[in-house]
Amino acid sequence: MNATLTTAELAPLLGASTWMLYELAKAGEGVELPDGRVVRALRVGRSVRWPAAPILDALGLNQCSTGRATTPLPGETQPALDAHSSA
Numbered sequence: 001m002n003a004t005l006t007t008a009e010l011a012p013l014l015g016a017s018t019w020m021l022y023e024l025a026k027a028g029e030g031v032e033l034p035d036g037r038v039v040r041a042l043r044v045g046r047s048v049r050w051p052a053a054p055i056l057d058a059l060g061l062n063q064c065s066t067g068r069a070t071t072p073l074p075g076e077t078q079p080a081l082d083a084h085s086s087a
Contacts, residue, residue, distance in 0.1 A: 004042060004049035013059060022048060033058035 007025070011018045014031065024031060025041035025048045032038050035058040042049045056062050 003052055004044075005052045005055060007041075007048050007050070010050045010055065013055065013061075021050075 005013075007018050007021045010016075010031075011021055014021075016031070021031065021041075025043070028040070030038035030040040031050070033055060037054055037058060039051055039054050042051065053062075
């Protein structure tokens with residue numbers, strides 16, 4: 001998992017349009033998360049990125065000790081557990 005999310009990755013997580021997120025970033029405003037925190041965009045050159053940790057935490061998609069998200073993000077699949085591995 002990357003430390004940041006692109007606007008295209010964030011939009012479906014928040015049920016927002018990419019246009020709205022780009023406009024908020026352009027205006028220097030942040031996105032209010034379900035837990036009330038406000039997260040502002042990060043400009044990296046011409047690209048707009050959003051900090052992944054507070055967003056995924058607020059949505060209940062935080063990282064587990066293996067470094068994988070506990071719930072798959074849209075478009076991701078959870079790998080099947082090996083019959084010989086312990087959960």
